[in-house]
Amino acid sequence: MARSSDTRSKMVRTASRLFQRQGYAATGWRQVVAESETPWGSQSHHFPGGKEQLAVDALARSGAGYERLLRGAFESGDPAAAVELWAAAAAHQLESTDWAEGCPVATVALEMAHDSLPIGDACADAFAAWRRAITDGLTDAGLAPDRAERTALVILSAFEGAMLLTRSQRSTEPLQVVGAELAEWLRTVLAPTR
């Protein structure tokens, strides 16, 4: 029999995926319970704060998972190669899920920006963690901290937009072009520091 903590973490994992694919409004408890194969009725025990609490936990989980991916890509010490890897991985994920799985946070962030402060904060925390991961990769490669922070913000913004456009166009072209252009730009930015 599944332990209580398993039930909770299964629900959070399923919700993370559903929020990524279809957003907050379209995701209901019924689907979360069915797809996580957890017992109906246990949601109020595990999430007394309701769907909002489920979303905050799911966003924290997605945010941490994506941060690990980014840190993994940037720890190569070659930020331009990391950007190319990220673009290829994001394009593959979108294409192989029939354009369903883009950024795990952006949809909920835009939907709920005005409705829920806890959800808005959870989204902002995820974006901030990703920005720090990229910043760390750039400072490790020799960029001054202030320049690294600004450059990381441009990279994160361009990727968020490229994931949106790739999903909307149902074509990997935006991620391919943005990945290649940013990598070229990074090689220029980093050249004088080497």
Next chain:
Amino acid sequence: MARSSDTRSKMVRTASRLFQRQGYAATGWRQVVAESETPWGSQSHHFPGGKEQLAVDALARSGAGYERLLRGAFESGDPAAAVELWAAAAAHQLESTDWAEGCPVATVALEMAHDSLPIGDACADAFAAWRRAITDGLTDAGLAPDRAERTALVILSAFEGAMLLTRSQRSTEPLQVVGAELAEWLRTVLAPTR
């Protein structure tokens, strides 16, 4: 008494604003009718295709409006200045609406990418029109067509991401930084062609 075409266009205008602020799922006919001050019951006459048709029309309207803004900014012949102007205008709009009015298309695009092909196509059409507007501004400033198209995609992606991050952080910093960095990059890109 309002003419029938006025009623329809009032509904489309109101829906455009509501989709921008709160997305598709959260926007219902009741609110569209109330805020457009149009008679209840006329929606099925004007939009036999229902809320999906309203959304397609609203996205076409938002897309065309934003394209005019972009063409206006880029017709100065100075793409770097246009990017700075766009960043300042988008930051002002977000801040002055308590972070409610960002990109008029992105929220619906992410929410509905998987649910409605007509809505998905309307979003993709809007993004394509904006990309063409930026591309035209860059070719007018002397960039080769292929480079202009790729550069325009990077600019559009970075702005989409910066509008998302600005809204999420509730701070104009992302748009300010991304605007300044892209303007500097554009000045480098355009320098050899002058």
